[in-house]
Amino acid sequence: MQAEIITIGDEILIGQIVDSNSAFISKKLNKIGVSVYQITSVQDDRSHILKSLAEAETNADIVILTGGLGPTKDDITKSAIADYFDDTLIEDVSVRKNIEHLWKVFIKKPLSQVNLDQALVPSKASVLMNKYGSAPGMWLEKNNTIFISLPGVPYEMKALITDEVIPKLRTRFKFPYILHKTFLTYGLGESSLAERIENFENNLPDFIKLAYLPSLGRVRLRLSAKGNNKEFVEAEMQKQTNILLPQIKDIFTGFEEDVSIEAVIGKYLTKKGQTVSTAESCTGGLIAERFTANAGASKYFKGSVVSYTKEIKMNVLNVSEALIDKYSVVSAAVAEAMAKNVRQLMQTDFAIATTGNAGPTKDDTDEGLGIVFIAISTKDKVYSEQFSFGNHRVKVINKAANKAFEMLQKEILKK
Amino acid sequence: MQAEIITIGDEILIGQIVDSNSAFISKKLNKIGVSVYQITSVQDDRSHILKSLAEAETNADIVILTGGLGPTKDDITKSAIADYFDDTLIEDVSVRKNIEHLWKVFIKKPLSQVNLDQALVPSKASVLMNKYGSAPGMWLEKNNTIFISLPGVPYEMKALITDEVIPKLRTRFKFPYILHKTFLTYGLGESSLAERIENFENNLPDFIKLAYLPSLGRVRLRLSAKGNNKEFVEAEMQKQTNILLPQIKDIFTGFEEDVSIEAVIGKYLTKKGQTVSTAESCTGGLIAERFTANAGASKYFKGSVVSYTKEIKMNVLNVSEALIDKYSVVSAAVAEAMAKNVRQLMQTDFAIATTGNAGPTKDDTDEGLGIVFIAISTKDKVYSEQFSFGNHRVKVINKAANKAFEMLQKEILKK
Numbered sequence: 017m018q019a020e021i022i023t024i025g026d027e028i029l030i031g032q033i034v035d036s037n038s039a040f041i042s043k044k045l046n047k048i049g050v051s052v053y054q055i056t057s058v059q060d061d062r063s064h065i066l067k068s069l070a071e072a073e074t075n076a077d078i079v080i081l082t083g084g085l086g087p088t089k090d091d092i093t094k095s096a097i098a099d100y101f102d103d104t105l106i107e108d109v110s111v112r113k114n115i116e117h118l119w120k121v122f123i124k125k126p127l128s129q130v131n132l133d134q135a136l137v138p139s140k141a142s143v144l145m146n147k148y149g150s151a152p153g154m155w156l157e158k159n160n161t162i163f164i165s166l167p168g169v170p171y172e173m174k175a176l177i178t179d180e181v182i183p184k185l186r187t188r189f190k191f192p193y194i195l196h197k198t199f200l201t202y203g204l205g206e207s208s209l210a211e212r213i214e215n216f217e218n219n220l221p222d223f224i225k226l227a228y229l230p231s232l233g234r235v236r237l238r239l240s241a242k243g244n245n246k247e248f249v250e251a252e253m254q255k256q257t258n259i260l261l262p263q264i265k266d267i268f269t270g271f272e273e274d275v276s277i278e279a280v281i282g283k284y285l286t287k288k289g290q291t292v293s294t295a296e297s298c299t300g301g302l303i304a305e306r307f308t309a310n311a312g313a314s315k316y317f318k319g320s321v322v323s324y325t326k327e328i329k330m331n332v333l334n335v336s337e338a339l340i341d342k343y344s345v346v347s348a349a350v351a352e353a354m355a356k357n358v359r360q361l362m363q364t365d366f367a368i369a370t371t372g373n374a375g376p377t378k379d380d381t382d383e384g385l386g387i388v389f390i391a392i393s394t395k396d397k398v399y400s401e402q403f404s405f406g407n408h409r410v411k412v413i414n415k416a417a418n419k420a421f422e423m424l425q426k427e428i429l430k431k
Numbered sequence: 432m433q434a435e436i437i438t439i440g441d442e443i444l445i446g447q448i449v450d451s452n453s454a455f456i457s458k459k460l461n462k463i464g465v466s467v468y469q470i471t472s473v474q475d476d477r478s479h480i481l482k483s484l485a486e487a488e489t490n491a492d493i494v495i496l497t498g499g500l501g502p503t504k505d506d507i508t509k510s511a512i513a514d515y516f517d518d519t520l521i522e523d524v525s526v527r528k529n530i531e532h533l534w535k536v537f538i539k540k541p542l543s544q545v546n547l548d549q550a551l552v553p554s555k556a557s558v559l560m561n562k563y564g565s566a567p568g569m570w571l572e573k574n575n576t577i578f579i580s581l582p583g584v585p586y587e588m589k590a591l592i593t594d595e596v597i598p599k600l601r602t603r604f605k606f607p608y609i610l611h612k613t614f615l616t617y618g619l620g621e622s623s624l625a626e627r628i629e630n631f632e633n634n635l636p637d638f639i640k641l642a643y644l645p646s647l648g649r650v651r652l653r654l655s656a657k658g659n660n661k662e663f664v665e666a667e668m669q670k671q672t673n674i675l676l677p678q679i680k681d682i683f684t685g686f687e688e689d690v691s692i693e694a695v696i697g698k699y700l701t702k703k704g705q706t707v708s709t710a711e712s713c714t715g716g717l718i719a720e721r722f723t724a725n726a727g728a729s730k731y732f733k734g735s736v737v738s739y740t741k742e743i744k745m746n747v748l749n750v751s752e753a754l755i756d757k758y759s760v761v762s763a764a765v766a767e768a769m770a771k772n773v774r775q776l777m778q779t780d781f782a783i784a785t786t787g788n789a790g791p792t793k794d795d796t797d798e799g800l801g802i803v804f805i806a807i808s809t810k811d812k813v814y815s816e817q818f819s820f821g822n823h824r825v826k827v828i829n830k831a832a833n834k835a836f837e838m839l840q841k842e843i844l845k846k
Contacts, residue, residue, distance in 0.1 A: 027644055029467045030611065031458030032653070036449045038472070043446030052444045054479075055472035057453070060642070064469075087622040088643040089632060123620065130622040169645070171823050196445065205538065207502040207545040217504060227475070228503040229442055230584070238447070294737075300723025301716030304737040308715025311790060311824050319743040322709075322719040322735035324728065328777055332734070332747070362743055375726060408586050409726050 017191055018053040019045050020076035022068050024084040024093050025168060028057045037082045037173055044177050049191030050078060051242075060084055065096040073161045078185070083168030085151035087130040094154075097165055098138045101156055105136040108143050111152045118150060141165075144180040148172045153180060193246040195253050198229075198272035199237040201264055202422075206230045209237070213263055216256075223249075224256060234418075236272060237264075269422065277421040278306045284428055285316035290365040292424070294320040295333055295358035297345070298372035298388055302417045318362045323354070333357045346371050348389050348400045355393035355400075366427065367393040368420045369400075375409035388416045392427050432606055433468040434460050435491035437483050439499040439508050440583060443472045452497045452588055459592050464606030465493060466657075475499055480511040488576045493600070498583030500566035502545040509569075512580055513553045516571055520551040523558050526567045533565060556580075559595040563587045568595060608661040610668055613644075613687035614652040616679055617837075621645045624652070628678055631671075638664075639671060649833075651687060652679075684837065692836040693721045699843055700731035700780075707839070708777035709735040710748055710769035712760070713787035713803055717832045733777045738769070748772045761786050763804050763815045770808035770815070781842065782808040783835045784815075790824035803831045807842050 021041055027033045038055045045052055053075055058064045065084075072079040084093030098105055112135035119127045134150040137143060144153030144164070151167040153176045164181055166173045185191075201209065206228050210217070217226050223243050229236040239256060243249040261268065273280055285292060294303045304320035307313050321332050326345055329335040335353045343349040351371045359367035372388030391400035403419060405412040436456055442448045450472055457467045468490055473479045480499075487494040499508030513520055527550035534542045549565040552558060559568030559579070566582040568591045579596055581588045600606075616624065621643050625632070632641050638658050644651040654671060658664040676683065688695055700707060709718045719735035722728050736747050741760055744750045750768045758764040766786045774782035787803030806815035818834060820827040 026640070026642055026655070027653070028454070029457055029470065030461045030655070031454040031456070031467075032611075032613075032644070034449060034451045034454040035470075039443070039446040039449040041446070042444055046445045052446075053474070054483075055444065055450075055470075057470035059468070068469075086643060086645070088625040090640070090642045125620070125623065128622055128626055130625060171826060196447075198447075205540070207543060208540065210503040210545060211543055225441070225505070227441055227505045228501060229447070230501065238442070240441070240445070296716075296719075299720075300728070300732075301711075301719030301735055301737065302723075304711075304716030305714075305720045308717075308737070308739065309825065309828065313715070314739050317715075317739050319739045319747070320716055320735070320737035321747070322716065322723070322737070324723065324732050324734050325777075328734040332736070332776060361747060362740075410724065411586060413724065 017050045017078065017189065018076045019050050019078040019080060020053050020072040021055045022065075022072060022079060022081045023055070023057045023168070024060060024065060024081060025057075026060050026090070028083075029059050037168065037170060040170070040174060041080055041082070041177055044182055045078075045080075046194050046196070048182060048186055049194045049242075050185070051194070060090050060092055062092055062096050062099070065093065066100055069097075069100050069163070073159065077161060079161060079163045080181070081163065081165045082173055085165065085167045087134055087150070093165060094137070097141075097154070097156065097163070101138055101140050101158060103138040103140050106139045107135050108137045108152065109135075110145065111135040111137065111143055114145060114147075114152075115150045144176050144184075146172055146176060147179075148175055155184070192242055192244050193249050195241045195249050197239045197253055197257060199239075199260065199264065200234060200269045200272055201237060201267040202234045202269050203267045204235065206235050209235055209264070209267075213260065216260055216263060220256065221252060224252065234269075270425075276306070276310075277418070277425060279310050281421060281425055281428065282307065282310050282313060282316055285365075286312065291316050291318050291363075292366045292368070293318045293358050293362035293364040294367065295354035295369040296320055296322045297324065297329070297354070297370055298374045299370045299413055299417050299420070300324065302413055303368060303370070303420055306417060306421075318364050321358055321361070329354065333361070346373055346384055346387060346389060348391070348402060351389035351391035351400045352393070352398045355391035356398045359393045365395060366424060368424055369393070370416050370420060372403075372405075372412070372416060374412040374416075386412050388412065388419075390416065390420050390423055392423050394427065432465050432493065432604065433491045434465050434493040434495060435468055435487040436470045437480075437487060437494060437496045438470070438472045438583070439475060439480060439496060440472075441475050441505070443498075444474050452583065452585060455585070455589060456495055456497070456592055459597055460493075460495075461609050461611070463597060463601055464609045464657075465600070466609070475505050475507055477507055477511050477514070480508065481515055484512075484515050484578070488574065492576060494576060494578045495596070496578065496580045497588055500580065500582045502549055502565070508580060509552070512556075512569070512571065512578070516553055516555050516573060518553040518555050521554045522550050523552045523567065524550075525560065526550040526552065526558055529560060529562075529567075530565045559591050559599075561587055561591060562594075563590055570599070607657055607659050608664050610656045610664050612654045612668055612672060614654075614675065614679065615649060615684045615687055616652060616682040617649045617684050618682045619650065621650050624650055624679070624682075628675065631675055631678060635671065636667060639667065649684075685840075691721070691725075692833070692840060693718075694725050696836060696840055696843065697722065697725050697728060697731055701727065705780040706731050706733050706778075707781040707783070708733045708773050708779040709782065710773035710784040711735055711737045712739065712744070712769070712785055713789045714785045714828055714832050714835070715739065717828055718783060718785070718835055721832060721836075733779050736773055736776070744769065748776070761788055761799055761802060761804060763806070763817060766804035766806035766815045767808070767813045770806035771813045774808045780810060781839060783839055784808070785831050785835060787818075787820075787827065787831060789827040789831075801827050803827065803834075805831065805835050805838060807838050809842065
């Protein structure tokens with residue numbers, strides 16, 4: 017079973033938005049055993065949409081389209097689909113009711129004809145009801161290929177994929193089992209790692225593929241297995257894992273979960289009833305923001321002091337001026353004082369502090385560029401590490417946040 | 432002149448990463464007058480890569496490939512390109528020197544054969560030197576189509592696009608002029624807006640297209656014009672702008688800059704020598720993080736208190752317990768106290784505060800879900816507004832941050 021994703025919209029092709037829908041859909045399809053053969057982004061242009069539908073039909077069993085379903089004239093996906101299926105648009109009563117309901121409860125403005133036209137769908141389509149918007153999802157079939165058209169608004173699309181598309185596909189087909197396992201490694205470059213595990217790679221069975229994903233100071237190794245027998249695939253994955261792990265044990269830091277490292281930490285802290293706070297200089301609030309992006313963060317995350325000046329380190333975080341003057345703002349001593357003090361200020365079990373110079377890159381006379389100190393404070397100790405994260409501001413900030421989470425996770429797991 | 436972008440890598444097709452490279456490249460190409468016809472993401476699979484190259488050649492004058500250039504076995508783009516051009520790989524001396532330099536200065540480990548193999552390029556390729564990594568960019572031509580292959584690591588790709596690809600294309604061709612202008616509007620839905628400006632849309636000249644981009648509480652209207660005569664295109668765009676603006680003046684909040692709203696604010700504050708701080712509850716540090724993502728933020732951003740508990744609002748932000756008990760944590764009074772107090776604590780000209788309930792969605796008994804109060808404090812006043820941002824955590828947090836920046840910008844522009 018192969019799928020193709022077609023995302024439609026001029027805004028993608030001129031770079032005004034990043035297409036994040038495709039990654040979400042790919043992940044969901046992969047989980048139920050559908051491989052995505054290709055992702056294609058095309059303009060709001062009738063002939064281009066028709067051409068991509070025809071090409072997708074030859075490549076894929078399932079074609080998922082997103083975008084171009086809005087009520088305005090630039091959105092032509094629905095009529096292009098009707099053309100492709102040699103079909104006409106008719107009003108769907110359930111969609112009309114849904115639109116009337118949404119307008120009554122949330123929009124509270126009069127319904128206009130363009131809004132009501134959203135209830136028109138190709139007569140051959142089954143409707144997938146969109147709880148969050150007026151554009152319905154549509155399911156059509158042609159020559160053994162399923163075409164599913166979804167709105168491009170991410171949270172509408174996500175709800176439709178999760179609540180409608182995936183369940184419907186699963187009742188309809190029996191899919192092969194796809195299993196990914198990703199090993200996080202730090203401290204060895206991609207090529208050195210490849211040399212080290214060359215034998216392992218050469219001896220993998222045909223149905224397991226190995227990929228290297230280097231990014232921001234780490235290399236992720238991904239094993240991907242596919243087969244019809246779930247138990248067999250899982251057993252073989254475990255067997256290969258057992259062969260690989262001893263070869264990378266000095267650089268292996270854990271398996272990549274489907275959730276982020278901060279969510280894993282959050283889950284653990286919630287279970288233990290423990291809390292964390294942060295004092296952030298160079299990371300500028302990113303660590304707090306990543307903690308609080310997760311639902312339920314208030315159970316374990318108490319707060320952060322983002323201190324971008326010496327005065328705030330002194331006045332809010334109670335770091336002594338003498339200490340700063342002696343060691344400088346970017347130092348182990350100041351990082352440790354920040355961590356210790358924010359932990360006391362916010363009364364948490366753990367605290368993270370960061371201080372460093374994230375750039376800009378321009379200032380190439382600054383030797384300290386990219387130097388970051390990260391400190392962890394617990395009830396009975398505080399310690400820090402020094403890192404050098406290069407000369408790109410965004411890279412430095414994100415590497416520092418990743419490393420801070422990694423240090424905290426290690427500290428938590430010690431217990 | 433049309434381009435196609437091909438991004439290569441299994442990690443895209445399984446949804447492990449979001450392809451953000453394409454948006455960056457599209458934006459850069461658009462700026463010099465090259466339209467992107469299609470973006471195609473394909474697997475690390477030889478026949479699939481070859482097929483997509485052949486298709487792109489028929490569609491596009493310029494084909495830009497990213498990804499698949501790493502030193503490990505799963506990366507096969509380079510050899511697939513050599514196949515496509517019926518070519519062989521030979522060592523490029525300048526690339527080898529670059530690799531030796533990078534290893535000596537930054538990696539400080541012995542160079543292995545897989546690293547040195549990165550200097551092998553198709554003999555027909557011109558090399559585009561990669562200052563940040565061992566995989567070179569490559570430029571090849573076939574039947575009037577230019578093929579440019581770049582590494583997938585975003586900062587390596589970006590430097591190559593900016594420093595090598597764009598300048599080289601510009602010296603080689605004379606491009607048409609492409610101009611986008613995006614109008615930010617708040618407060619009117621996409622369909623109502625479309626009805627209101629229907630006449631305007633119908634009377635646009637053929638070479639100007641209108642698009643509606645609804646997202647998170649606002650609708651962006653984009654006019655895109657294309658022509659050979661820059662002065663004519665600009666004059667016509669101005670003419671249409673003058674027709675459109677009076678029709679949307681009640682909902683128009685500004686033009687979208689290529690830079691973010693927080694960068695615009697930062698530029699203004701820097702010029703005026705003014706500063707800002709934030710006290711964040713429901714936004715959890717996102718506002719601070721967005722300020723500090725910009726180089727030079729330390730000139731105007733002093734810091735933030737992220738307060739996820741009542742105690743921190745009291746102990747760090749000095750909000751009185753009586754006030755919180757009287758009005759509750761999510762209230763105008765508390766938002767205003769937070770803004771006023773953080774401004775005093777951090778000694779800034781302006782302060783933003785947020786407090787609200789961002790969810791999770793599950794808790795549907797909570798009537799306050801999505802309710803957010805945002806306060807702005809200046810030297811002589813403090814005020815707040817109440818918003819209802821719906822029931823998706825990510826949406827609520829991001830809408831709140833966007834609205835906070837918008838309120839601050841309005842306040843600043845008053846002066």
